[in-house]
Amino acid sequence: MYAEQREPEFGWTDEHRGLRETVRRVLADRAPVARARELAEAGERHDPALWSELAEQVGLQGLALPERYGGFGGTLLDLAIVVEEMGRVLYGGPFLPTVGLAAPVLLAADGGEDGPDGGPAAEYLPRIADGSLTAALAVEAWGPAGEPVVTATADAAGRLTGTAPVVLDGGDADLLVVAARGPDGPAPYLVETGAAGLTRTPLETLDLTRRAARITLDGTPARALGDPGRGAVVLARARAVSSVLVSAEQVGGMTAATDLTAEYARTRRQFGRLIGSFQGVKHRLADMAVRQEMAHSAAYWAAWQEPGTPEFAQAAAIARSYCGDAFLQTGLDAIQLHGGIGFTWEHDAHLYLRRARADRALLGSPQLARAELVPALVPTVPARSTTEGIPA
Amino acid sequence: MTVTEPGTEPVTERVTLAAGASDAEIIAAVEAWLRAHLPEDWQAAVARGDLAAVEAIREDPERGPAWFDLLGDSGLATPTWPVEHGGLGLPADRGAVVTETLARYRAERHNRDFVGLVLAGHTILEWGSPEQKAERLPALRRGREFWCQLFSEPGAGSDLAGLSTRAVQQADGTWLVNGQKVWNSYAHLADFGLLMARTDPSAPKHRGITYFLLDMRTPGVEPRPLKQMTGNAEFNETFLTDVVVPDSARIGPVNQGWSVAITTLMQERNGLSGRPAVGPGEADELVARAVGNGSWEDPVLRDRLLEAYVEEKVLQMTTVRSFVASGDAAPTAEGSIRKLAHSVLAEKLGVLGTDLEADGAVAWDPAEGSEAADRFLAMKTYSIAGGTSEIQRNIIAERVLGLPKDPDPERHLPFNERGRG
Ligand SMILES: Cc1cc2nc3c(=O)[nH]c(=O)nc-3n(C[C@H](O)[C@H](O)[C@H](O)COP(=O)(O)OP(=O)(O)OC[C@H]3O[C@@H](n4cnc5c(N)ncnc54)[C@H](O)[C@@H]3O)c2cc1C
Numbered sequence: 001m002y003a004e005q006r007e008p009e010f011g012w013t014d015e016h017r018g019l020r021e022t023v024r025r026v027l028a029d030r031a032p033v034a035r036a037r038e039l040a041e042a043g044e045r046h047d048p049a050l051w052s053e054l055a056e057q058v059g060l061q062g063l064a065l066p067e068r069y070g071g072f073g074g075t076l077l078d079l080a081i082v083v084e085e086m087g088r089v090l091y092g093g094p095f096l097p098t099v100g101l102a103a104p105v106l107l108a109a110d111g112g113e114d115g116p117d118g119g120p121a122a123e124y125l126p127r128i129a130d131g132s133l134t135a136a137l138a139v140e141a142w143g144p145a146g147e148p149v150v151t152a153t154a155d156a157a158g159r160l161t162g163t164a165p166v167v168l169d170g171g172d173a174d175l176l177v178v179a180a181r182g183p184d185g186p187a188p189y190l191v192e193t194g195a196a197g198l199t200r201t202p203l204e205t206l207d208l209t210r211r212a213a214r215i216t217l218d219g220t221p222a223r224a225l226g227d228p229g230r231g232a233v234v235l236a237r238a239r240a241v242s243s244v245l246v247s248a249e250q251v252g253g254m255t256a257a258t259d260l261t262a263e264y265a266r267t268r269r270q271f272g273r274l275i276g277s278f279q280g281v282k283h284r285l286a287d288m289a290v291r292q293e294m295a296h297s298a299a300y301w302a303a304w305q306e307p308g309t310p311e312f313a314q315a316a317a318i319a320r321s322y323c324g325d326a327f328l329q330t331g332l333d334a335i336q337l338h339g340g341i342g343f344t345w346e347h348d349a350h351l352y353l354r355r356a357r358a359d360r361a362l363l364g365s366p367q368l369a370r371a372e373l374v375p376a377l378v379p380t381v382p383a384r385s386t387t388e389g390i391p392a
Numbered sequence: 393m394t395v396t397e398p399g400t401e402p403v404t405e406r407v408t409l410a411a412g413a414s415d416a417e418i419i420a421a422v423e424a425w426l427r428a429h430l431p432e433d434w435q436a437a438v439a440r441g442d443l444a445a446v447e448a449i450r451e452d453p454e455r456g457p458a459w460f461d462l463l464g465d466s467g468l469a470t471p472t473w474p475v476e477h478g479g480l481g482l483p484a485d486r487g488a489v490v491t492e493t494l495a496r497y498r499a500e501r502h503n504r505d506f507v508g509l510v511l512a513g514h515t516i517l518e519w520g521s522p523e524q525k526a527e528r529l530p531a532l533r534r535g536r537e538f539w540c541q542l543f544s545e546p547g548a549g550s551d552l553a554g555l556s557t558r559a560v561q562q563a564d565g566t567w568l569v570n571g572q573k574v575w576n577s578y579a580h581l582a583d584f585g586l587l588m589a590r591t592d593p594s595a596p597k598h599r600g601i602t603y604f605l606l607d608m609r610t611p612g613v614e615p616r617p618l619k620q621m622t623g624n625a626e627f628n629e630t631f632l633t634d635v636v637v638p639d640s641a642r643i644g645p646v647n648q649g650w651s652v653a654i655t656t657l658m659q660e661r662n663g664l665s666g667r668p669a670v671g672p673g674e675a676d677e678l679v680a681r682a683v684g685n686g687s688w689e690d691p692v693l694r695d696r697l698l699e700a701y702v703e704e705k706v707l708q709m710t711t712v713r714s715f716v717a718s719g720d721a722a723p724t725a726e727g728s729i730r731k732l733a734h735s736v737l738a739e740k741l742g743v744l745g746t747d748l749e750a751d752g753a754v755a756w757d758p759a760e761g762s763e764a765a766d767r768f769l770a771m772k773t774y775s776i777a778g779g780t781s782e783i784q785r786n787i788i789a790e791r792v793l794g795l796p797k798d799p800d801p802e803r804h805l806p807f808n809e810r811g812r813g
Pocket of ligand 1: 543544546551777779781
C-alpha cells in the first residue's frame with residue numbers, strides 16, 4: 001500500500017527533516033492554534049483555501065499515495081511527520097478523516113500495481129490527492145479483536161441499513177467509507193453523499209476543532225470495496241495504519257502542550273520565584289517530558305515497520321495504547337500547571353485536553369488496543385474471552 | 393589486525409566491522425565469529441535452550457576467563473571503543489547490535505562488569521593518561537579486573553558533590569586518603585575502585601574534588617559488606633584509613649574531579665534503562681507466567697500486565713532511538729528520561745510479579761525459593777541507585793526543559809564554610 005521504508009528505525013534523513021520544516025512553516029503561517037480556535041468559534045469546518053493550497057502547492061494530501069493515483073509515492077513515515085505537525089497546532093480540517101482514516105481503507109482494498117484498473121481507488125484517490133474530495137470513515141464501534149462492530153448490514157443488492165453513531169467529519173465529507181456486515185463478514189463499502197436513505201445528523205463535539213455527525217443508513221445504495229471475503233483483513237490493515245497516524249497526532253498535541261506548560265513555568269512567578277522552580281511543578285513537567293519522549297518513540301517505531309506485517313500491527317496497537325493514555329494525562333497536567341488561567345475558555349490548554357479525549361476514542365480505547373495485542377502475544381488464548389466487557 | 397599492548401599477547405585476531413554496516417551485516421559477521429570461536433558445548437547448550445549449562449561455563453574459573461579474553465581481544469566486548477584501544481570504533485547504535493547478537497548466545501560480558509566495562513572504561517577513555525589507558529583498558533576489555541564505584545558517603549548521596557573523604561598530597565607527590573564511602577556494590581570483591589575525594593576544602597564543593605583510580609588492595613582500604621533488604625550482602629561500607637595513593641592513579645586534573653564524574657554519571661544513567669533492542673523482556677516473562685498459572689483469566693490483572701508490556705516495549709523503542717540519535721556523541725541528560733521510565737516500570741513489574749502468584753509470593757518452599765519475591769525485593773534498586781528518581785526529575789526539568797535549578801545555598805560557599813549560616 002504505502003512505499004516501503006528503507007532506513008533503519010529512527011534513522012532520519014534530510015528529506016524527513018525538510019518535510020517537517022516545510023509543514024511546520026506552512027502551518028505556523030496559515031493554521032496556528034489561534035486559527036483553529038477562530039474557525040471553531042465561527043462554526044466553520046475548515047479553511048478551504050488552505051486545503052487547496054496544501055494539495056496544490058505543498059502536495060500533502062497525495063504525499064503518501066501511489067504515483068499512479070496522482071500521489072507522490074511517499075511512506076507512512078512521511079505522513080506521520082505531517083500529521084504530528086498538524087497535531088501540534090490542533091489542525092482540525094479534513095486531513096485526518098480523509099487521508100488518515102478513509103484513504104487507508106481504499107488503499108488496503110486496492111489490488112496494487114497488478115490489480116485491475118478503474119476500481120474505486122483509481123476513481124477516488126486521485127481526487128483526494130488533488131484536494132477535490134474529502135472522505136470520512138463510518139464504523140459503529142470496534143470489537144474486542146479490533147474488528148468493526150456493525151449494525152449496518154448489506155442486503156443482497158448491496159444496500160446498507162444501520163447507524164454509525166459518531167463519524168468524524170461525517171456530516172461534511174464528500175464520500176463515506178462504511179464498515180458494514182456483508183455476506184462474507186465485515187467489509188468496507190462506499191456510500192455517496194447524495195445516496196437515498198442516508199441521513200447525516202450533525203453533533204456537538206468535545207473537540208471544538210473537529211466536526212462529527214451521526215450517520216443513518218436505510219436501504220442506502222452502496223458499493224462494495226475490494227475482494228469479497230477480504231473485508232476483515234482490509235479493515236484491520238487500514239486500522240493499523242490509522243492507529244499510527246492518530247498516535248502521531250497525539251504526539252504532536254502532547255509536545256505542544258508540554259512546551260506550552262514548560263514555557264509558562266519558566267515565566268510565571270509566585271512567592272517571589274518562578275513556579276518552575278517548585279519541585280511539585282518541575283517533577284510533574286519532567287513526567288510530561290518522559291511521556292512525550294516515550295510516545296514519540298512508540299508512534300515512530302510503528303511508522304518505521306513495514307505495513308501489513310504482524311510486527312506492524314503489534315507496534316500500531318502499542319502506539320495507540322501508549323499515546324492515547326499519555327496525551328490525556330498530559331492534557332490534564334497542562335491545565336493543572338497553568339492554574340486558573342488554564343481553566344478559562346480563552347486559554348488553549350483545554351483545546352488540547354479536548355483533542356486528547358476525542359483522539360483516544362477514534363479507533364477504540366487504549367484498553368481495547370491492549371486487548372488487540374493478545375492474539376499474537378498469547379496465541380493459545382482465544383481473543384473473545386480476553387476482552388469481554390471492555391467499553392470502546 | 394592485532395594490537396600489542398604491554399603485558400598482553402592477543403589471543404585472537406580483531407574482528408573488523410564498518411561503521412556504516414547494516415544490522416544484518418553486523419549480525420552475520422558476529423554470528424560467523426561466534427560459530428568459529430564459541431566452545432561447541434556452549435553453542436549446543438544455547439541451541440537446546442539450556443541456560444544453566446551456559447551459566448556453568450561462563451562461571452567456570454578456567455573457561456569463563458578464557459572466553460572473555462578471546463572476546464576482549466576480538467574487540468566485540470567493546471565495540472564502541474576506539475580501534476587504537478582494542479575496540480571496533482563503531483557508533484553507539486551499531487555497537488548495540490553487536491552486544492545484542494552476543495547476548496543471544498549468552499556470550500556477552502557479565503552484568504556485574506558494568507562498573508568496569510562501561511563506567512571505568514568510558515571514564516578512562518575520556519580522561520585517562522596514556523599510561524592509565526595502556527595499563528587499565530586491556531584488562532577491562534578482557535574482564536580481567538573487577539571494578540566498584542566509591543562515590544556515595546554517609547553525608548553525601550544525592551548531594552554527591554558534598555562528599556568529605558579527604559585526599560591530601562604529600563611531599564613525595566602521593567596522596568593520603570581518609571574517609572568513609574557507603575553503598576558500594578561489590579567493593580568487597582573489586583580490584584579497583586572509582587574514587588572521588590576532597591582535595592581543596594576551601595573551594596566551593598564542586599571545585600575541590602579530585603578523582604582517582606584506586607587499587608582496592610592498597611593498605612587501609614577496608615570494605616565491609618552490608619546486608620541489603622533482599623537479604624544479600626552485595627553493597628558495602630568502605631573505610632579508607634591513611635590510604636597512600638600514587639599521583640599516577642589520579643585521573644583528570646587536580647580539583648576537577650567533578651567534571652570527570654559527570655562522564656561516569658552520564659554513562660551510568662544511560663546504561664541503567666536496559667539494552668537498546670526491541671524484543672522479549674520481563675513483561676513477556678510475566679505474561680507467560682500468568683498464562684501458565686491461570687491468573688491471566690483475571691481481566692483486571694490482564695490489563696495491568698498488558699499495560700506494563702506496552703510500557704516496556706515503548707521504553708525499549710526509546711532506548712533504540714537514543715542510541716541511533718547519539719551516534720558517537722556522549723550521552724546527555726536525556727539518559728535521565730530513560731532511567732526514570734525504567735525505575736517506574738521496574739516497580740510496576742515487581743509488584744505485578746507477586747500479584748500473579750496465588751499466594752502473593754508471601755511464602756514459599758525453601759528448596760524452591762521465589763523468583764517473584766526476589767524481584768519484588770530488588771525492584772527499589774532502580775529508583776535509588778545511580779541517582780534517585782527525584783534527582784532524575786530535577787535533571788530532566790532543568791537540563792531538558794530549561795526550568796530553574798533547585799536552590800542550593802551552599803553551592804558557591806567554600807566547602808569548609810558550609811552549614812554555618
Ligand atoms: C542497590 C544500591 C546500589 C548502590 N550502589 C552504589 C555504588 O556502587 N556506589 C556508590 O557510590 N553508590 C551506590 N549506591 C548509592 C546511591 O547512589 C545513593 O543511595 C543515592 O544517590 C541516594 O543517596 P542517599 O542514599 O544518600 O539518599 P539521600 O540523598 O539522602 O536521599 C533521601 C531522599 O531524599 C530525596 N532527595 C534528596 N535530595 C533531593 C532533592 N534535591 N530534591 C528532591 N528530593 C531529594 C531522595 O530522592 C530520596 O528520596 C547504591 C544504592 C543502592 C540502593
